[in-house]
Amino acid sequence: MKVLLTTTSFQDTPGVHQDLLYSQGFKVDTLRGPILEEELLPIIQNYDAVICGDDEYTEAVIKKGVEGNLKFISKYGVGLDRIDLEAAKKYNVPVTNCPAVNQVSVSEHVLALLFTFERNIHLQYNSVQSGSWKRWIGHEIEGKTIGIIGLGAVGKELAKKADAIGMKVLGFDVFKDEEFLANNGRVNFVNSINDIYKDADVISLHLPHTPKTEHLISREVIFNKLKKQPILINTARGMLVDSLALIDGLKERKLRGYLTDVLSHEPMLEDEVLRGVDNIIITPHVGSRTYESVQRQGTMAVKNLIQLITKSS
Ligand SMILES: NC(=O)c1ccc[n+]([C@@H]2O[C@H](COP(=O)([O-])OP(=O)(O)OC[C@H]3O[C@@H](n4cnc5c(N)ncnc54)[C@H](O)[C@@H]3O)[C@@H](O)[C@H]2O)c1
Numbered sequence: 001m002k003v004l005l006t007t008t009s010f011q012d013t014p015g016v017h018q019d020l021l022y023s024q025g026f027k028v029d030t031l032r033g034p035i036l037e038e039e040l041l042p043i044i045q046n047y048d049a050v051i052c053g054d055d056e057y058t059e060a061v062i063k064k065g066v067e068g069n070l071k072f073i074s075k076y077g078v079g080l081d082r083i084d085l086e087a088a089k090k091y092n093v094p095v096t097n098c099p100a101v102n103q104v105s106v107s108e109h110v111l112a113l114l115f116t117f118e119r120n121i122h123l124q125y126n127s128v129q130s131g132s133w134k135r136w137i138g139h140e141i142e143g144k145t146i147g148i149i150g151l152g153a154v155g156k157e158l159a160k161k162a163d164a165i166g167m168k169v170l171g172f173d174v175f176k177d178e179e180f181l182a183n184n185g186r187v188n189f190v191n192s193i194n195d196i197y198k199d200a201d202v203i204s205l206h207l208p209h210t211p212k213t214e215h216l217i218s219r220e221v222i223f224n225k226l227k228k229q230p231i232l233i234n235t236a237r238g239m240l241v242d243s244l245a246l247i248d249g250l251k252e253r254k255l256r257g258y259l260t261d262v263l264s265h266e267p268m269l270e271d272e273v274l275r276g277v278d279n280i281i282i283t284p285h286v287g288s289r290t291y292e293s294v295q296r297q298g299t300m301a302v303k304n305l306i307q308l309i310t311k312s313s
């Protein structure tokens with residue numbers, strides 16, 4: 001079994017996930033992801049399986065893969081938006097992912113971004129480093145309303161944490177998890193996303209990127225629906241937000257800030273429009289990158305692959 005491993009956090013973090021993978025007798029080749037379609041096309045047919053991150057598994061790549069040896073795709077992570085699932089089905093390549101193992105890390109990252117912004121840590125750090133003692137005034141977070149769009153694994157974990165620090169929590173999802181809401185009585189489920197746009201001081205996105213959710217945060221939303229100059233936090237996917245509308249919205253004070261872990265194009269392009277804009281903080285897709293989460297996620301990705309192999313034999 002020849003396996004292509006492209007996720008850098010898996011490779012760079014020693015732990016139980018690596019022990020499990022390297023005890024299977026696979027021949028493992030590594031590349032530093034994310035890997036683009038044109039880079040995958042010439043090599044993919046050499047592999048029986050891949051453990052991938054946000055690599056471009058287009059129909060062309062999958063087709064090329066199955067003309068050779070490709071049989072299994074194990075995604076390390078949750079979001080499957082870079083894998084053409086229809087094509088995988090068409091060519092009988094099962095795809096697995098790692099749900100509900102990185103929500104602690106990602107929700108902590110959301111709060112880290114929020115605290116950083118509200119207490120100007122990023123500005124004050126740079127200022128002190130340059131020898132200055134300028135002191136900014138920040139904002140408290142307790143008592144503010146957070147609107148969570150997408151109450152899945154990360155959204156729910158964030159809802160609990162936000163409640164614990166005294167925020168009022170609104171949540172919206174296309175699926176209403178009655179059991180979670182019954183067990184977390186202070187999480188207020190709203191039936192219309194517009195209630196979040198209207199009432200939230202902080203909006204955090206936790207839904208997948210699909211054709212339906214692309215540019216969910218549109219010019220129309222930014223200019224006509226946001227009522228409280230919220231801070232927008234995005235640890236889900238860059239394509240959920242219309243970047244140009246967002247920049248205009250920040251200039252017009254429709255939003256107070258944009259704190260994001262994800263961009264529409266990753267790795268960041270040299271001419272990324274969000275770079276250097278006031279009141280934007282960008283981190284390089286590190287929401288789930290903790291030693292704890294990498295080991296959980298990595299172990300699940302390897303176990304998923306072992307299960308796929310066992311099932312097929
Ligand atoms: N920054 C990171 O490192 C990082 C880490 C994990 C996940 N992610 C991204 O965050 C997303 C959420 O992660 P998760 O683990 O919570 O996923 P999840 O699948 O557990 O939850 C996603 C939720 O979004 C809801 N949803 C789908 N479409 C919706 C819509 N149109 N409107 C409202 N709700 C909708 C689903 O019903 C589900 O409850 C993932 O899809 C992934 O893209 C990023």
Ligand SMILES: O=C(O)[C@H](O)COP(=O)(O)O
Binds near residue numbers: 077102
């Ligand atoms: O989908 C996910 O789980 C996250 O985006 C993390 O993916 P990555 O670790 O491959 O960046």
